Amino acid sequence: MPVKPLFYAAFTVVMVMLVAACSKQDEHAFYNSGLVYCSESNPVTFNPQLDTSSTTTDASSHQLYDRLLDFDPDSGRIIPSIASSWLVSDDGLTYTFQLRKDVEFHTTSYFTPSRNFNADDVIFSIDRWRLTSHPYHYVSGGRYPYFESLGLAQNIASVERVNGYRVEINLKRRDSSFLANLATDFSVMLSQEYGEALLQQGLPNRIDQYPIGTGPFKFENYRKDHYIRYQRHQTYWGEQDNAERLIYDITPKSSLRLAKLMTGECDATAFPAQTELEVIRSRDDLLLAEKPGLNVGFWAFNTQRPPFDNPDVRRALAAAIDKNTLLEAVYFDSATRAKTLLPAASWAFQNDADDTAYNPVLARKLLENAGVEPGFTMTIWAMPIERAYNPNAAKMAELIQRYLRDVGVIATIVSYDWATFRRHLQEGLHDSVLIGWSADNGDPDNFYRPLLSCGAIPSGTNRAMWCDNDYDELLDKALQTEDLEARRLIYQQVNRLLYERLPLVPIAHAYRYQAYRNELEGMTINPFGGVRFGGVGKSL
Amino acid sequence: MIQILSRYGVLFILTLLVLTAMSFSLVYLFPGDVLENLTGIVPQNEIQREALMRQFRLDQPYIVQFFYYLSSLLQGDWGYSLASGLPLREEIGIAMPATIELSAYAMLMALFVGIPLGYYAGLKSYSTTDHTINALSITTYSFPVFWLALILILFFSLHLDIAPLSGRISLLFDIKPVTGFVLIDIMLAEGIDHGLAYRDAISHLALPTVAIGAITTASMVRITRRSVIDVIHRPYIVAARSRGVSEWQIFFRHVLRNALLPILPLMAIQITTLITNAMIVETLFSWPGIGSWLIQAIYQRDFPALRVGMLAVSTLVITLTIMVDLFNRIIDPSREKYERATV
Numbered sequence: 001m002p003v004k005p006l007f008y009a010a011f012t013v014v015m016v017m018l019v020a021a022c023s024k025q026d027e028h029a030f031y032n033s034g035l036v037y038c039s040e041s042n043p044v045t046f047n048p049q050l051d052t053s054s055t056t057t058d059a060s061s062h063q064l065y066d067r068l069l070d071f072d073p074d075s076g077r078i079i080p081s082i083a084s085s086w087l088v089s090d091d092g093l094t095y096t097f098q099l100r101k102d103v104e105f106h107t108t109s110y111f112t113p114s115r116n117f118n119a120d121d122v123i124f125s126i127d128r129w130r131l132t133s134h135p136y137h138y139v140s141g142g143r144y145p146y147f148e149s150l151g152l153a154q155n156i157a158s159v160e161r162v163n164g165y166r167v168e169i170n171l172k173r174r175d176s177s178f179l180a181n182l183a184t185d186f187s188v189m190l191s192q193e194y195g196e197a198l199l200q201q202g203l204p205n206r207i208d209q210y211p212i213g214t215g216p217f218k219f220e221n222y223r224k225d226h227y228i229r230y231q232r233h234q235t236y237w238g239e240q241d242n243a244e245r246l247i248y249d250i251t252p253k254s255s256l257r258l259a260k261l262m263t264g265e266c267d268a269t270a271f272p273a274q275t276e277l278e279v280i281r282s283r284d285d286l287l288l289a290e291k292p293g294l295n296v297g298f299w300a301f302n303t304q305r306p307p308f309d310n311p312d313v314r315r316a317l318a319a320a321i322d323k324n325t326l327l328e329a330v331y332f333d334s335a336t337r338a339k340t341l342l343p344a345a346s347w348a349f350q351n352d353a354d355d356t357a358y359n360p361v362l363a364r365k366l367l368e369n370a371g372v373e374p375g376f377t378m379t380i381w382a383m384p385i386e387r388a389y390n391p392n393a394a395k396m397a398e399l400i401q402r403y404l405r406d407v408g409v410i411a412t413i414v415s416y417d418w419a420t421f422r423r424h425l426q427e428g429l430h431d432s433v434l435i436g437w438s439a440d441n442g443d444p445d446n447f448y449r450p451l452l453s454c455g456a457i458p459s460g461t462n463r464a465m466w467c468d469n470d471y472d473e474l475l476d477k478a479l480q481t482e483d484l485e486a487r488r489l490i491y492q493q494v495n496r497l498l499y500e501r502l503p504l505v506p507i508a509h510a511y512r513y514q515a516y517r518n519e520l521e522g523m524t525i526n527p528f529g530g531v532r533f534g535g536v537g538k539s540l
Numbered sequence: 541m542i543q544i545l546s547r548y549g550v551l552f553i554l555t556l557l558v559l560t561a562m563s564f565s566l567v568y569l570f571p572g573d574v575l576e577n578l579t580g581i582v583p584q585n586e587i588q589r590e591a592l593m594r595q596f597r598l599d600q601p602y603i604v605q606f607f608y609y610l611s612s613l614l615q616g617d618w619g620y621s622l623a624s625g626l627p628l629r630e631e632i633g634i635a636m637p638a639t640i641e642l643s644a645y646a647m648l649m650a651l652f653v654g655i656p657l658g659y660y661a662g663l664k665s666y667s668t669t670d671h672t673i674n675a676l677s678i679t680t681y682s683f684p685v686f687w688l689a690l691i692l693i694l695f696f697s698l699h700l701d702i703a704p705l706s707g708r709i710s711l712l713f714d715i716k717p718v719t720g721f722v723l724i725d726i727m728l729a730e731g732i733d734h735g736l737a738y739r740d741a742i743s744h745l746a747l748p749t750v751a752i753g754a755i756t757t758a759s760m761v762r763i764t765r766r767s768v769i770d771v772i773h774r775p776y777i778v779a780a781r782s783r784g785v786s787e788w789q790i791f792f793r794h795v796l797r798n799a800l801l802p803i804l805p806l807m808a809i810q811i812t813t814l815i816t817n818a819m820i821v822e823t824l825f826s827w828p829g830i831g832s833w834l835i836q837a838i839y840q841r842d843f844p845a846l847r848v849g850m851l852a853v854s855t856l857v858i859t860l861t862i863m864v865d866l867f868n869r870i871i872d873p874s875r876e877k878y879e880r881a882t883v
Contacts (some may be wrong), residue, residue, distance in 0.1 A: 030736060036712065087664055224626075225836060226828060227711050229714065245711065245714075247711040251826070256706065256826070259697070259698060259706075262701075263698065263705055264705055265704050265705065265706060265707070265710070452547070
């Protein structure tokens with residue numbers, strides 16, 4: 001029968017066509033022209049001013065935007081970005097920034113800029129979160145959680161244009177962490193011209209959904225639950241070589257991200273699970289980068305609810321748990337024990353700080369003295385999502401539950417979906433909660449103030465609902481001190497105070513992991529916030 | 541003929557009407573707000589809520605609400621997704637073709653592999669070849685589809701690294717979803733290397749198509765084999781053979797067509813299984829079809845999406861089933877006489 005030869009002939013023709021259409025080299029060049037990053041979730045917005053979640057900053061801060069200043073990823077020092085130099089007055093209240101002149105905004109299908117980045121854009125970007133009268137302040141919700149938690153808007157007296165490329169910012173009080181705040185992921189520079197254009201079209205909301213920035217990549221399109229697509233910004237001011245395309249492949253399941261990394265469908269992935277680290281280490285084609293992260297996982301007590309308003313009760317509960325067991329069972333050796341809020345990566349880290357110790361006998365005694373009867377019931381809220389600082393809050397909650405039973409306290413574990421969970425926390429419905437904090441820069445104020453200051457209760461980052469005037473005064477004093485050594489001493493006092501009053505029990509500082517394929521070049525972990533792909537490329 | 545057409549037409553419309561009524565009742569049966577379940581719009585304040593209630597006739601009797609619902613469905617106004625805020629028609633318009641495409645290739649595989657194998661096994665019935673084919677098909681048929689898909693992923697993607705495990709095409713190709721069928725969209729896309737894109741898309745298609753197609757292929761083999769065996773023992777075949785007609789002539793003139801006729805109605809049943817399997821396999825291969833879309837909707841408690849998604853999938857299944865059935869009637873008039881006796 002002639003069927004077989006015919007079939008083979010047709011098959012060969014098809015295969016030859018497919019293969020001939022592209023030589024091996026073209027194919028290589030094509031697949032190497034773009035980067036695929038498997039990200040873990042959908043960003044809430046493309047403007048990191050509006051959201052502190054790392055998914056949002058990963059997808060926007062370092063890809064789409066630039067900041068006036070940046071952190072050097074190795075030393076943590078502040079380095080120039082699109083502000084080429086800056087000057088601080090002797091009284092520490094006036095900051096003058098000289099801007100680069102060659103910074104171009106993205107030209108996209110939805111906007112064509114007519115001018116380069118200048119002082120007007122700086123004023124626009126800062127005034128958007130600073131002034132409630134700004135036309136864009138209430139666009140997309142009007143909440144700027146990072147700036148609110150630090151009370152930054154209240155401390156800025158004015159942002160003024162000196163000339164086209166020079167801006168002056170006047171503060172009301174000294175703030176030695178001000179420059180660091182301008183270098184965080186959230187202090188991005190938007191385009192004032194784009195803002196004006198959108199206002200004229202009556203579509204101000206688009207500014208956060210169809211972003212225009214000056215960063216190494218420009219936004220192309222986004223499909224929820226599927227992908228975000230970026231293109232190279234051809235006229236980027238920086239010198240590094242950027243990939244032609246950057247794609248975020250949104251893959252919520254951690255195991256699937258790892259599988260895609262193994263087959264090469266992703267070049268890098270976000271948040272490998274602790275249990276997968278061994279697999280990644282054992283493979284030659286994958287690299288695992290780790291750095292001590294700027295984060296802290298903790299167990300916070302709601303200090304506005306009796307009996308947790310009593311420091312002795314809090315100390316008793318802290319003494320009832322064994323932190324080392326929690327570290328082993330939950331973090332699998334991918335974290336260090338936390339004594340204070342600050343991890344070792346911060347310059348103000350105190351090595352000899354006091355730490356709570358596992359002592360159930362002391363715990364029982366303290367509880368008894370405080371009048372807490374055996375059989376007392378309380379809730380432990382376990383956050384429903386994985387974060388580096390606490391990869392498995394539910395498991396940790398179960399362990400703590402068992403420790404508490406030994407000292408006669410009956411704990412129940414509570415969890416909701418993430419949005420409801422955070423809302424209820426803000427309302428203060430919890431007795432205690434297992435949660436944590438990823439800082440945005442290495443400045444100690446970035447840990448102490450959002451986590452425990454009085455001002456951070458309404459903005460929803462003070463999970464202990466703790467308000468202590470001594471504490472706030474010390475923090476303010478530290479900010480007004482320029483000398484690093486003197487500031488370090490103040491933070492040691494703060495640590496002492498926290499150890500005595502214990503509104504929360506610091507548990508762990510987790511390492512930060514990033515897994516990527518070994519043909520990626522130039523990939524580094526940014527310990528200060530979001531992932532960055534500027535300057536990352538693939539070797540042939 | 542006209543009678544058949546009109547009978548099927550009425551059946552089709554009535555079934556759809558019942559389905560629409562069920563999807564409408566979901567608006568009330570789902571937990572949560574009726575207005576949000578129906579429209580996917582979350583009203584900002586009481587005034588807006590009342591205006592929307594009036595607009596969607598929710599302040600009137602159920603029957604009026606239902607007919608308003610029906611007419612807006614027909615006009616293409618399917619409501620909005622609670623999770624993404626996008627019009628559901630647009631979302632389903634992207635997801636549905638992906639599922640149809642995958643099912644179609646799996647069906648083609650079943651037809652072009654299953655039927656010839658079935659003929660071969662039937663003609664060689666009760667030989668070693670037949671037993672082998674039969675045993676293989678029973679084994680394949682009894683695989684749970686998600687297990688098969690996982691094994692394929694494990695072996696071909698993770699172990700041998702020769703096929704990608706997720707999606708329809710590498711995201712590096714910027715292909716706008718125009719028709720929703722990836723192979724057609726590649727043709728329409730500009731500024732990409734088409735050869736490379738086709739190769740990439742086909743390598744993405746291979747595993748899910750095999751995973752879905754294998755089971756349907758196996759049942760196709762068994763159905764065809766049974767039918768061929770039935771036919772070759774019919775008296776007219778025996779008569780032809782006794783007249784000295786050659787085996788080839790017997791096969792092409794008598795067996796081929798007669799064995800095919802009973803297969804067609806059974807294919808209609810296969811379509812339902814096929815689409816169900818496709819929806820399961822999609823979620824494993826992250827294929828952006830209606831199956832993984834519905835799973836997402838369940839996770840996110842996107843009730844408007846579930847309501848319309850269920851309607852869309854069942855409409856698709858019913859349309860296909862009725863079309864195959866109708867096609868049978870037209871090419872096989874001998875079935876007419878059974879019509880009143882069968883359902």
